[in-house]
Amino acid sequence: MRFFFIFLVTLVIFSCKKTKDEYIDVTAETDKIFASTKLIPDDHFLGDNTCKECHSKEYEHWQGSHHDKAMQIANDSTILGDFNNKIFKSQGVTSQFYKEGADYFVNTEGPDGNNHDYKIEYTFGIKPLQQYIVKFPNGHYQCLRTAWDSVKNQWFDLYPDFKVVHSEWLHWSRGGLNWNNMCSDCHSTNVRKNYDLKSHSYDTKYALINVSCEACHGPGKTHVEQARKLGAAYTSQDHLHMTAGTSPKSLVDQCARCHMRREQISEYFNFKGTMLDHYFPQLLGDNLYYPDGQILDEDYVYGSFVQSKMYQNGVTCTNCHDPHSLKLKFDGNNLCAQCHIPSSYDTPKHHFHETGTDGAQCINCHMTGRYYMGNDFRRDHSFRIPRPDQSIKYGTPNACIGCHEDKDNEWAWAEYQKLFGQPNTKHFSDLLAPGLTGHEKGMASLMELAHDTIYPDIARASAVSAMNNYLDSNSIEEMLTFLNDESPLVKAATLDVLGNINVTDYNNYFLPLLKDNKRSVRVKAFFALGALDAMLVPENYKEDYEKVKQEFETNLNITSDFVGGRIKRANYLIKKGDLQGAIKGYESALEIDNINNIVRTNLANLYYRNGQFDRAEDAFKTIIEQEPEFGQTYYSYALLLGELNRIDEAITQMKLAIKYMPVNVRLYYNLCLLYDKVNNLSEAESVAVKGLKVEPNNDSLLYVLAYIYKKGNQIEKAKNIARRLVELYPNNQDYQAFYNQLNRKE
Structure with missing residues (x-):
């Protein structure tokens, strides 16, 4: 038997081809983007009262909105919760909310498992809930797990059915509810996280506390100066963002920086370049979405909306939402009737429900939703037709039995066929779902989806990402073609998959992407090239290599307060052959999430590879103690014992692995x-x-x-x-x- 690392794919080695001519040298554009990493000074943001002088109507709409109230200093006028010595109990934790003079406090469980008094520094949001932030040492600010339901006017637990131990990363006092890395970038304006890895401390700064006018439109200093100087001759599009002249898809991308699950690429957002120069979105899969692309975990709309025909056909956020108040522009089906002729769609002949009932509302069939954070109902913006047949095959939800709770998917599918017949178009989910669920034709489905540009880019990129589970020499050869794809999402997803193969066979494919005009693609290409000796970089790429190296280091630094960021650095060191450095990286990840047993499993494997057999065994035993029903650990531990020729013990562990898997x-x-x-x-x-x-x-x-x-x-x-x-x-x-x-x- 051979002991393999769980986090590495099996190496499939064959000769690589020469660099392809299709790659375009975009050095000039790349240089422009490199020069655009400059921080915008806080004094370039003039504040909302300055905007109000000329834009009173827009200011009036914005005032009191969720953007306006995204974050506020805690005081009598901003706090909605009842702090009149109120007691709230959940999951064995007792919290008391009270006041002392003008200050607000909570007494609740801290990171040591004991109760402490914490002063409320800031409020977060207004409706349907308001959260509260307290200050911790080393610049950390933490969001309480107990929040105020501003609709029912009562305290509630954000995760009432989820027990979290004080030592877990998900505890409110630790990484899972840390304001600096989880919230600040989108709840305030011109944020710099300013994290220091060595001290695990923050010095987070912002220009304006909330999501101000300038959070979307950019700093107002030059705009105001030029408007006053030029008067009627001034054109705002020269200095402002997200204007009436912004194209639909560009507007979606600009909203997306805060309305999506994403990885941060740049040190801070400075309105230069595009969304993909600063962030990379989470793709469909990984328990964030159902296999058909419907929302599962919080996705903040972007990942859903870009799946839709709406997005593909030029519909944008502001077609439905007022850009300043954020409210819907019309009530009920009138919102959809802007584009969809009522006589064709707002009729029982289409929806087969009595007019005026919930079943006759477009959004209840085409925008199903889920509750997040306990009481916050959010709708799926992929605007899809219910597919009970996929629910039967893949366990995905559908709107039919979401309303008809006394029925099952078989009933829903039979009714669907009676009313509509078979689905008359092929949705990308017909190809994505088999691939994500391990169907016998999963790889073929994913490859078909990835190749067909009629489908949304995020679906195609997600298909490529899922190919990681099906890698062989033939699939890798075909995947290399996606590095020439017009979609940067597809290129980046391909780099993520192929970059995990720790060989240098594909460097001639990766090197040209150091010149790509999207920073996220360049950074991923640099990681993929990790096994390449810097001294062997071809002369015509040396300058690009050094520039992207700086971008890559920035990406590692800006994400190093996350477990994933520390692991990425460690895996890069593995590619560089620095095994000891990689071990330190994984140990560092456990310092901020000590019960993350995926990390501990990989660390155990690294210990084994480095000949530290005792430490590897201790790590496996710790995992088994913490998660005694996790079968993968018994399997890995059995392989270790087998390599050490402790066969009887290995047999015992392998039997336990079979018991749980x-x-x-x-x-x-x-x-x-x-x-x-x-x-x-x-x-x-x-x-x-x-x-x-x-x-x-x-x-x-x-x-x-x-x-x-x-x-x-x-x-x-x-x-x-x-x-x-x-x-x-x-x-x-x-x-x-x-x-x-x-x-x-x-």
């Missing part, structure tokens, strides 16, 4: 090999047979069973299994040779 046939295969090592052929046979009940045609199990029969001198049984292997896999020469060898023994 009974459908993973790889475990049965490895247990067979362990029994073979101690020459217990009867147990090896029994395990192989059990595994074949899970997956009858698994070639690894069939081969090992035939081998066991051969070793036990049960040649006829061995030949029968070998014959079956050859019939199932006629192109496998090894199986044919094995079968021929058995026949020669007669």
Whole structure:
């Protein structure tokens, strides 16, 4: 057996091709973007009262909005919650909210598990809830888990069904509810996080406390100066952003910087370049979305909306929402009737529900939603047709049984077919869902989706990202073509997948992307080139390599207060061959999330690779103690014990792995090999047979069973299994040779 790292894909090595001519040298544009990393001084932001002088109507609409009240200093006029010595209990924690003079306090569980008094420094939001922020040492500001329901006027737990231990990253006093890294960039204007890795401290700054006019339109200093100087001859588009002249898709991208789940790429947002020069969105998958792309975890709208036909056809945020008050422009179906003819759609002939009922509302069929943060209902902006057939296949939700709670998906699908027949168009989810759920044709579906430019870029990029689960030499060869794709999302997703393969075979494909005009693509290309010796960078890329190296370091630094950021640095060091540095990086990740056992598993594997067997074993034991039903740990621990020739102990751990992961046939295969090592052929046979009940045609199990029969001198049984292997896999020469060898023994 060979011990592999969980976080690395199996290496598939073959010769790479020459650099392709299709790549365009955009050095001049790249230089312009490199020069645009300058911080905007706070005094260039003049404040909302200055904007009010000329834009009173817009100011009036904005005043009192969610943007206006995004963050405020805590005082009698801003706090909505009841701090009159109110007691609130949830998940075994008692919190008391009270006042002392003009100040507001809470007594609640802190990071040590004991209750402490904390002063409320800021408020966050207004409706349907208001959160409260307290100050911690080293510049940390934390958002309380207990919030005020401003609709029901009561305290409530943001996660009432989720027990969080004080030592967890998700505890309100730690990373999961830290204002500096989770909230500040979008709730205030001109934010600089200013995180220091060595001291794990912040010196976060902003120009304006809330989401001001200038948070969207950019700093007003030059705008005001030029408007006063030029008068009627002045054109605002020269200095402002998100104006009436902004194109629909550009406007969506500009809103997206705060209305999406994303990774931060640049040190701060300075209105230069595009969204992808500062952030990269989370793609569909990874438990953030259902396999068909519907919202699951919080996605903040962008990731949903760019899936939609609305977005593809030029509909933008402000077609439905007033850009200043943020309210909907029309009530009910009148909002949709701006584009969709009422006589065709707002009728029982289309929706098959009684007029005026909930079922007749467009949004209830095409914009289903979920509750987040306890009481905040948010609608899915992908504007999709309900698909009960996909619910049956992939476990995805649909609007039909969302309302008809007494019915099931089979009923919904039968009714759908009666009313509408079969779906008359192929939605990207017909290809994405099989790939994300491991369907036998999953890779083919993903490849078809990724290639077809008729589908949304985010769906195509998500398909590429999901190919990570299907990698082989053929798929890698085809994936390389996506590095030439017109979509930067697709290029970046391809780099993320291929960049995890720790070889230098594809460097000629990656190098041209150091010149890409999107910073996020360049940064991902640099990571992918991690195994390349800087001294061997071709002369025509040396300057680009050094420039992007600075961008990459910035990306690592700006995300180093997250576990993922620290892991990214560690994985880059692995690519550079610095194993000890990578170990320190993973240990550093555990310092801010000590019970993150995905991190600890990878660290255990690194310890093993570095010959630190005792530390590897201790790490596995810690994981088992914390998560005794996590089968993967028993599997990894068994492999370690097997390598150390502690076979009996390895067998015990592999059995436990099978107990908790009974459908993973790889475990049965490895247990067979362990029994073979101690020459217990009867147990090896029994395990192989059990595994074949899970997956009858698994070639690894069939081969090992035939081998066991051969070793036990049960040649006829061995030949029968070998014959079956050859019939199932006629192109496998090894199986044919094995079968021929058995026949020669007669």
